[in-house]
Amino acid sequence: MILIRLIPMAARFIPAAALMLVIGAPSGPLQAQSGPSVSTSTSTGPPESTPASLSPLEEGKRLYELGRHTEALSHLEQAVRDDEKAAPAHYWLGMALYKMSRDEEALESFKTAVRRDKHWAPGHVGMGLVYVRMPRRRLDARKALRTALRLDPGSAEYQYIMGLTFMDQADKGWLIGSDPDGRKYFQRAVELDPLHPDAWFQLGRCYEELNLADHDKLVRDRYDDYIQALNAYLKQYQVNPEHPETLRRFAGICHRFEYYERGAERLREMAAEMEGIAPDVIRAMLTQFEALTMSKEKQYDLLQRSLETYIKSLDPAEQEVYADLSHVAPPDVLEAWQAAEGADRDKVWQDFWNARDSNPATVENERLVEHYKRVMYARLHFADGQHPYDRRGEMYVRYGAPDDRRRFVFRHFENPDIPHMLTGNPAVDAIRERNLLAGYRLQLHTGGSPIGMIQGTVNWVEFIWFNARSRMETQPGYVVESWVYVPHDLELYFVDTLKDGRFDYPLKTVTHITQDMVQQDRFHPRQRAAELITRSPEVYTHDFGGESLDYAFDITTFRGAGDKTVMELAYSIPVWQFGEVTDGQGLKTFLNNQATLRDSVFSPAFNQKFRFGPIERPKRKISSDQARVSAYTLAVDVQVPPGQFTAAVEMNDEASRRIGVYERPVTVPDYRGSNLMISDLKLSTGITPTNDAGPFVRQGLNIVPHPLRAYGRGQLVYVYYEVYNLEQDEAGRTSYETNYEINPEGIPDTRSRFDGRPGRPGDQQTVVLTYEDEGEASEEVEYTAIDTADLPPGVYVLNVTVEDRQTGERAARSTSFILLDQ
Known part of the structure; x- marks a missing residue:
């Protein structure tokens, strides 16, 4: 897993304070550089030959730089005996002693070096190093380091060490008028040495951490500080990729304050600067932050791809956490998933999430995206004490963020009427009040002993550990979180009982009042959650x-090219839903449309997006009479594969932000083959020949769609269809008979009573019309208008049957429409 979890504020990275100073002649310029932390033990490898020409001081320095401090000590002591007045000899002896944690002796050596040459900066730095490590000697350290900086103001390392003396100050150690932290020294250090291995990190800490001068500031007041910290941490990573904490600090700020967009922006800049060599950790973190940014903007299509890319970058064990159904599936599905293997297991998993897709019109699965987001959040915020996350994480993965979450410290024997500050949300406050008065009352102790535990609540290891921890505390208290879910009328408590960062439900308590025990058990968080x-x-x-967008949509199919079928999607949208221009949303709007076909296991088999417009919006509010009849109609053709599908469509109005999603089963016929076929019947409000192109034009006819399929009594019902594979005689002519039959819904058509052939109407409500036609092509376009003046209002079924008079083949289609009493 990428190391981006929040870390305790007490965690620090301060490199080994020992400095390897390249010493020249005492009067010459000096340069300092920090080195890696090295062991104080003597090397166990094969002995190296000592150059015969090296003096004791040079040999001691050589061994020191190899990390062999014990061996170096004897040579440096000899160097001091050889030249008692040489400041460098005393300095290097002090450094060896310092590395061996013999601070008092090291301090004396550094003081001797200063007495030998008080204008030589390294001696003062050595004294500062020892003082920093000693309790209550920070002021002495600063005094020594100020002297060194006065002697050598251009040393980045001296500036850096001085900055460390101002870090992690308790309130008592902070003096009025002094620097609250070391930022000015770290800033100077990076100006002098932009490649310093730790100064950028310490500068970031200064901006991130709350010092005494910032105690009255709110998070929003410190935004600029946090951005400075982010920049400093990433700069440190660039110059020192091996730094153990800088990326965790960077991610910690982004997660705590949801600075995902800014974090992603900085990571993109770094990835661009390191093009071709950007480490996997940077790319993975960038993917994660982009996913979280898109989550806020609800870009689900990009978000799902980004999250899946991020999950694939994790190790297999971590990927399993995101794929686990344990905290979302019902028992039967979970049992089937756990029992299955390989492809069968994958199918159970896919079917589970497909069935929960929130918007079937989109290819992305919004519910699965939400699951990934919840697991990611739980891993970041609820995993400190337990893998993959504690009880809070389980509830978060199941139900998402609570409507209110409070954290407080609850002490032994404290009154359960803890100060519940009002949240400003009446629903939340009412649930907490009701739970306090008639539900579960938080209790952590009974009588004079630690919490009484009912058998089975915890195991004996936890029992022993809990009692040991309790006795170590003089005033034991526990961190508690209260979560309220308003839709479920539920308050849950989570307690860090063992003080190890793992939160769980409170332990059950024992009392001599039976009624209280029954109530506590009945409303215990564990019971309510179960x-x-x-x-x-x-x-x-x-x-x-947005609000709901209501519209009618219809699907008709025709023969397409090759193995595809033409599917026409037609929409009719009441215009009043577009709002009006006086709302300030513009004079025109656009409609965003998305259509998806899903197969038998609800996987997307086809998806396409469209944008219609510009569409003029109403200039004023539409009257109720206009609202019933004024509609905007549009249509689009797509090429789709044949089969049985669920069709889902989404329509979104950009101006009003209304959105509507509908689905219906659909059979897409396969029009390949040589047998007689009829396309779907397309109902229309008007069909006219035309030579022009247009959105409603097909086969030289302008066919105005009517997805609502509702006609006024007496209004002509237009119907269009196509006939395929008519048999042609030797002269190339075709001959066929067409039968139109209209029946009230629920009354079987005459074909069911005459062996599949159209017969005479069985009652006065059935209308049968028969026509004979001839043509010169195997495919014919047919349309007609049906007079409904003599039909009463109601729902009717139109059946169309075509019989090829040369082969005797028959093909039929049907559709329905509504007649309204005008």
Whole structure:
């Protein structure tokens, strides 16, 4: 897993304070550089030959730089005996002693070096190093380091060490008028040495951490500080990719304050600068942050791809956490998934998520995206004490973020009427009040002993550990979180009982009052949560981002090219839903449309997006009479594969932000083959020949779609269809008979009573019309208008049967429409 979890604020990275100073003649310029932390033990490898020409001081320095401090010590002591007045000899002896944690002796050596040459900066730096490590000697360290900086102001390392003396100050150690942290020294250090291995990191800490001067500032007041910290941490990573903490600090700020967009922006800049060599950790973190940014903007199509890319970058064990159904599936599905293997297991998993897709009109699965987001959040925020996450994480994965979440410290024997500050949300406050008065009352101790535990609540290891921890505390208290889910009328408590970062339900308590025990047991968080999980293992309500958009849509199919079928999607949208221009949303709008065909297991088999417009919006509010009849009609053709599908469509109005999603089963015929076929019957409000192109034109006819299929009594019902594979005689002519039959819905057509052949109407409500036609092509275009003046209002079924008079083959189609009493 990418190391981006929040870390305790107490965690620090301060490199080994020992400095390898390249010493020249005492009067010459000096340069300092920090080195890696090295062991104080003597090397166990084969002994190296000592150059015969090296002096004791040079040999001691050589061994010191190899990390062989014990061996170096004897040579440096000899160097001091050889030249008692040489400041460098005393300095290097002090450094060897410092590395061996013999601080008092090291300090004396550094003081001797200063006495030998008080104008030589390294001696003062050595004193500062020892003082920094000693308790209550920071002021002495700063005094020594100020002297060194006065002697050598251009040393980045000296500036850096001085900055460290101002870090991690308790309130008592902070003096009025002094620097609250070391930022000015770290800033100077990176100006002098932009490639310093730790100064950028310490500068980031100064901007991130709250010092005494910032105690009255809110998070929003420190936004600029946090951005400075992000920049510093990434700069440190660029110059020192091996730094152990800088990326975690960077990610910690982004997660705590949801600075995902800014974090992604900085990571993109870094990836561009390191094009071709950007480490996997940077690319993975960028993918994660982009996913979280798109989550806020609800770009689900990009978000799913980004999340899946991120998950694939994780190790297999971590990928399993995201794929696990344990905290979302009902028992029967979970059992089937756990029992299955290989492709069968994958199919159970895919079917589970397909069935929960919130918007079937989109290719992406919004519910699965939400699951990935929840798991990611749980891994980042609820995994410190337990893998993959504690009880809070389980509830978060199941039900998402609570409507309110509070954290507080609850102490032994404290009154359960803890100060519940009002949230401003009446529903949340009412649930907490009701739970306090008539539900579960938080209790952590009974009588004079630690929490009484009912058998089975915890195991004996936890029992022993808990009692040991409790006795170590003089005033034991526990961190508690209260979560409220308003839709479930539920408050849950989670307690860090063992003080190890793992939160779970409170332990059950024992009391001598039976009624209290019954109530506590009945409303215990564990019990309430179990009841909710039994009813609903997981819950998600998708936010479509606007009010509902109502419209009618219809699907008709025709023969397409090759193995494809032409599917026409027609829509009719009441114009009043576009709002009016006085709402300030513009004079015109656009409609975003998306259509998807899903197969038997609800996987997308076809998807296409369209954008219609510009469409003029109403200039004023539409009257109720106009609202009933004024509609905007549009249509589009697509090429799709044949088969049985669920068709799902989405229409979104950009101005009003209304959105509507509908689905219906559809059979897409396969028009390949040589047998007689009829296309779907397309109902229309008007069909006229035309030589022009247009959205409603097909085969030289302008066919105005009528997806609503509702006609006024007496209004002509237009119908269009195509006939395929008519038999041609030797002269190339065709001959066929067409029968139109209209029946009230629920009354079988005459074909069911005459062996499949159209017969005479069985009652006065059935209309049968028969025509004989001839043509010169195997495919014919047919349309007609049906007079409905003599039909009463109601729902009718139109059956069209075509018989090829040369072969005797018959083909039939049917559709329905509504007659309204005008």
